[in-house]
Amino acid sequence: MSIRQTDLDRIRTLPLFADMTPSVFRDATAGAFLQRFPAGTTLLMEGDPVDFLYVLLDGAVELQGSWKEKEAVLAVLRPVSTFILAAVMLEAPALMSARTLERSEVLMLSGEALRRTTRQDPAFGFAVVQELAGCYRGVVRMVKAHKLRGCLERVANYLLAQSARQGDPHHIVLPYGKRVLASLLGMTPENLSRAFAQLADYGVQVRGPEIHLARPRALERLARPSPLIDNHVKAGPLPIGRAGTESLTTTPGAPPPPAPSGVSAAPRTA
Template sequence: MRPAERPEIATLPLFRDMGEAERNRIFSGSFLQVFPPQLTLFELGQRADFLHVLVDGLAELYAHSAGRDTTMRIVEPVTSFILAAVVTDMPYLMSARTLTSSRVLLVPAALVREVIKQDTALMQATMHELALGYRDVVRALTDMKLRQSAERLGNLILQQERRQGSTGRVQLRAEKRVLASLLGMTPENLSRAFGVLGSHGLVVDGSQVRVVDRSALEAFSRPDPVRE
């Protein structure tokens, strides 16, 4: 990593509370690279050689079997992936590819495991990210089991609206086919779900979504009672 890049990366949640010597050790062995859209970063079953930290852009975690793909997660900055494989030194359970031009920090997995043993702040940050990842999985599984397709879409829109500043507007960053896969739908079902939500306070214009009646959308979508 170039010296000019280090101050920005040092503020990332995973590294900001580390001791300076340990942080410099991590940075000395890391690479900050820009990848084009639709580039495969790693494949399911590969051993985790690097911890990936998405600094800018958008990435997709997906699984595939028997000629079929399904989106498991859409990764937005700033977050690491897949930390569990790095910590356990086990193969990836998902593949990853960029959805847009993305800036990704690559930290050697062996170096991460070694420094975790020496730096309490990095250990605590790692535990925190793993815990958040677990909670995301629980939310996604609950969503899939307890909500119909249009309700899942409405709940996702409400989550994104909060994350994007609670302005009543949502920018869909991923293509709708990826969004459909994430929600366990076909693209046709996603279009129908948007149509249903049009009767419950949502207006869609391409990738721009407006929440014009929040109460109606919440009543229909039944957002999580426990907020993030």
């Protein structure tokens, strides 16, 4: 039950908790406890009710969804990060399962306490807003990558993203197994292998989890990373006279389809 002070200190580094006053922080984390799990443990099954906000302090966790015997990894988390905040705030069942990939340390915070704090403390409320908004945009980026890019391009961009994150333009090490990576990128392990093989033409050399990028520029020309999809890319200076693309430009076409008679139920889109 007792958590070390150092563990609470670690989650204070998260934007979500960084600006809280000590007393509010104490309220929000009341009843929190730390748990250790071996690799391969399912922390949460999709469809389960969610009672806690999870904070990964050490190890690795994958979030996955499933349907009809099929499974897909939707995200892989590394410390320090929180997950299932949205379900906690809505008191709704989880949409994704959470599974440890390695031995992991997870801090569990009372959902009840967090909702109460969110409703009472405007500053924390706004922090939650920004957190959720960031998550939302993260998923939007994911959808765009999926619908707009082919397998090769997704792999190439993944390599560049890792390269940026790890700080070395020429060498990266895969943070988890290729099977997991393939599923995360929306492809089969076999195809990921083939993609790596194809990328040899662009200076990519794979040896186990170690990858050498001999010609990052060539890879970039293939990958064409965009600040609107890959959030590691900084927005470059836009070409000055954006050719014929002004906002509020009306383009011909788009015939008004007959409105469906049924009452539509207020869809919301951030």
